[in-house]
Amino acid sequence: MEKARAKMTVEEVKRLADTKPHGQHWTSFVRGKRKQVGEMNKTEAAYAEYLEGQKVLGNVLWYAFEAVTFKLAEGCRYTPDCLVLLTSGFAKLHEAKGFWAEDARIKIKVAAAMFPFRFVAVKRLAKKRGGGWEREVF
Numbered sequence: 001m002e003k004a005r006a007k008m009t010v011e012e013v014k015r016l017a018d019t020k021p022h023g024q025h026w027t028s029f030v031r032g033k034r035k036q037v038g039e040m041n042k043t044e045a046a047y048a049e050y051l052e053g054q055k056v057l058g059n060v061l062w063y064a065f066e067a068v069t070f071k072l073a074e075g076c077r078y079t080p081d082c083l084v085l086l087t088s089g090f091a092k093l094h095e096a097k098g099f100w101a102e103d104a105r106i107k108i109k110v111a112a113a114m115f116p117f118r119f120v121a122v123k124r125l126a127k128k129r130g131g132g133w134e135r136e137v138f
């Protein structure tokens with residue numbers, strides 16, 4: 001005898017369709033709704049605040065959020081969180097992370113190997129560890 005399946009309402013189906021569209025990576029939905037292009041998450045917004053402070057201190061001349069996209073292969077792109085121009089004239093590409101998904105780490109490593117830029121990943125440190133940002137250069 002076949003088990004009876006619970007029926008879903010139209011609203012439940014629409015809700016599921018809106019929160020998990022096909023083809024999206026699972027990490028996009030870990031903490032709720034997927035962000036729109038050009039919209040910062042909390043970690044990126046906190047790092048933007050940090051960069052604003054660096055501008056005031058005279059260490060950063062300019063920065064832009066999701067300003068450039070790199071083509072790594074056919075059908076594979078990488079967009080760093082921030083393009084940062086230092087007062088020395090040196091440009092760096094920064095990636096602000098709360099945690100690393102495997103594909104994100106691979107993409108930044110491939111981009112660093114393919115393009116003549118300094119790629120820097122920053123991770124926010126907990127207040128109990130002194131706060132601030134931990135850096136990893138690729």
